[in-house]
Amino acid sequence: MSRIHHDGPVIVGGGLAGLSAALEAAPRKVLVITPAPLLEACSSAWAQGGVAAALSADDAPALHAADTTAAGAGLVEAEATRTLTGDGRATVEWLARLGAPFDRDAGGGFDVSLEAAHSRARVARVGGDGAGRAILSALVTAVRAADHIEVWEDGHLQALIQDATGRVRGVLIARVDRSVEVLAPAVVLATGGSGGLFAATTTPAALLGEGMALAWRAGADILDPEFVQFHPTAMDVGLDPMPLATEALRGEGARLIDGEGEFLLGDAPTADLQSRDIVARAVHAARVDGRGAFLDCRTAVGSKFPHEFPAVFAACMRAGLDPRETPIPVAAAAHYHMGGIAAGPDGRTSLPGLYAVGECAATGVHGANRLASNSLLEAAAFGRRTGQAAAGEFGGQGALLPVNAGADLPDAALAELRRGMSDGAGVVRDATGLAALIALIDRLDVEWPDAAPVTAARLIAEAALARRESRGGHWRSDYPQTASQARHTRVRRQQGAMAPQQLELVP
Numbered sequence: 001m002s003r004i005h006h007d008g009p010v011i012v013g014g015g016l017a018g019l020s021a022a023l024e025a026a027p028r029k030v031l032v033i034t035p036a037p038l039l040e041a042c043s044s045a046w047a048q049g050g051v052a053a054a055l056s057a058d059d060a061p062a063l064h065a066a067d068t069t070a071a072g073a074g075l076v077e078a079e080a081t082r083t084l085t086g087d088g089r090a091t092v093e094w095l096a097r098l099g100a101p102f103d104r105d106a107g108g109g110f111d112v113s114l115e116a117a118h119s120r121a122r123v124a125r126v127g128g129d130g131a132g133r134a135i136l137s138a139l140v141t142a143v144r145a146a147d148h149i150e151v152w153e154d155g156h157l158q159a160l161i162q163d164a165t166g167r168v169r170g171v172l173i174a175r176v177d178r179s180v181e182v183l184a185p186a187v188v189l190a191t192g193g194s195g196g197l198f199a200a201t202t203t204p205a206a207l208l209g210e211g212m213a214l215a216w217r218a219g220a221d222i223l224d225p226e227f228v229q230f231h232p233t234a235m236d237v238g239l240d241p242m243p244l245a246t247e248a249l250r251g252e253g254a255r256l257i258d259g260e261g262e263f264l265l266g267d268a269p270t271a272d273l274q275s276r277d278i279v280a281r282a283v284h285a286a287r288v289d290g291r292g293a294f295l296d297c298r299t300a301v302g303s304k305f306p307h308e309f310p311a312v313f314a315a316c317m318r319a320g321l322d323p324r325e326t327p328i329p330v331a332a333a334a335h336y337h338m339g340g341i342a343a344g345p346d347g348r349t350s351l352p353g354l355y356a357v358g359e360c361a362a363t364g365v366h367g368a369n370r371l372a373s374n375s376l377l378e379a380a381a382f383g384r385r386t387g388q389a390a391a392g393e394f395g396g397q398g399a400l401l402p403v404n405a406g407a408d409l410p411d412a413a414l415a416e417l418r419r420g421m422s423d424g425a426g427v428v429r430d431a432t433g434l435a436a437l438i439a440l441i442d443r444l445d446v447e448w449p450d451a452a453p454v455t456a457a458r459l460i461a462e463a464a465l466a467r468r469e470s471r472g473g474h475w476r477s478d479y480p481q482t483a484s485q486a487r488h489t490r491v492r493r494q495q496g497a498m499a500p501q502q503l504e505l506v507p
Contacts, residue, residue: 004183007029008025008030009184009186009393010033011031011032012034012171012211013033013191013211015044016136016358017378017383017386018032019139019142019383021357021383024388025388026146031151033152033155033157033182035206038136042136043336043359044132045132045136046132046202046203046204047133048248048312049115049125049131049248051091051135055112055124056122059120061085061086065081067118068365068371069367071275071369072370072371073471073472073482081364083381087384094384095138100134100138103128111125115248116251116275116276117273117372118372123248123251123373128307128310129248135376152175155174157172157173157191157211158172158179158214159171159172159214159405160187160215160217162218162401163398164398165398166219166351166352168354169400170182170183170187174405188386188390189215189361190358191212194207194456194460195207196418197334197421198418199418201234201333202234202241202334202335204241208453209337209453209456209457212341212459214452215354219493220342222459223339223341224338224488225489227339227367227474228337229277229473230284231333231334232256232279232283233245233249234333235312235328245312246309246312247373250295253269254295255272255295256330261296265279275369275472277369281332281475284332287331293331294328298324298325298327303324305323332426336375339362339460342362343357345385346382346385358382358383359379368471368486406448406455407450408451409452413444421437421457424436424437425437427475429464429477430477438458462491466489469481
């Protein structure tokens, strides 16, 4: 094992959040570490909808904040949300200056679209449904041209390095041919979400919540890990991960129907534009009942499909389905993790020297249910703030503690865990299913000690079992009512505890 000293932030993750942080940390030297080449294995590149921001004359950050708060089911943090929505226009304009080719209207302004639970059309798109990859491609070009940024595209995070005071001093990275300890004044985790822990997911399968797990193991606070968003219109065409049929299709008037052609959520024109948790449960219920669930785009989109939604159209045609003629079979699938490492808008966590941003972080702006297209906004807006904050770190002199990497989880064990997570911690949960899932996690913990995906799964499952109510993306069939008072879940490793199951839920 070798050791290097890096005089600037180390950023683990190459999605929109990590690259935004890297660019804004200039002129400090930045090392970006990803397990795969840039543009691969990150949710940012797969995002279809766009970036939500108050960009129109009839819109305002306060309206955007109000919609975000309403969707979040009582757990949205007001100050962080005002910061996010207040940064909206500046963030979109910054991305545009970097080369993101947003769709424009006849007057040269941003062409915005309507998505579910927004009171205004405010989603800036690219090519209909290609926002994520186009935006991230612009940032990748800027990063590769930046003199202050070095990129490793073969590094897998194994552990955080700490000193005797608890300060995070670096990372242990497994590369293709060796392990490397990288010491740095600041570590930024931008490792993405946890969708790969579920058998039914729209995210890259490599996203297993490992950043959250390793941060918890180091002693960082974890916020609301039970809140996972399930997207209602994952295309059920036999693929893993499941292709996504963007919410913008329903914004254009596409409707959810069952196998008999009946509307799943009623015949009101806006019925299918309710918050994602409501729509996801309707899709899930229709499938459980045997009625099936389909997204009917034939009338609303029809012949416009190839040029207005080219990514979805191509995915359908590859699956042997023409959405201009046939409704798309859909299912609710894990899509976004609202919970994660507790962090502020500038990425600061409860551990000195550690920052978190993007989907691995929980800043409170999504609450119990993320508003559509707020994820790319948060990644870029808070990524910029995090890069600036991390660039100001210079501390860390104490003796380093020994570093231990957890076991690697074999493919067969991961497949078993994924099935267990979808069955026990999916769209609808109850105590029996969660207890069975935790028993599976207990067994995997014994067989594969400290495997980060197992730890991440435990954080989600045990917090879900402890939350005896239904709220937002967390639905308990045995506790269907919403508590009168909204409370966050904050999970902290017990002092001196070494076993992953020893969790402490704190007020």
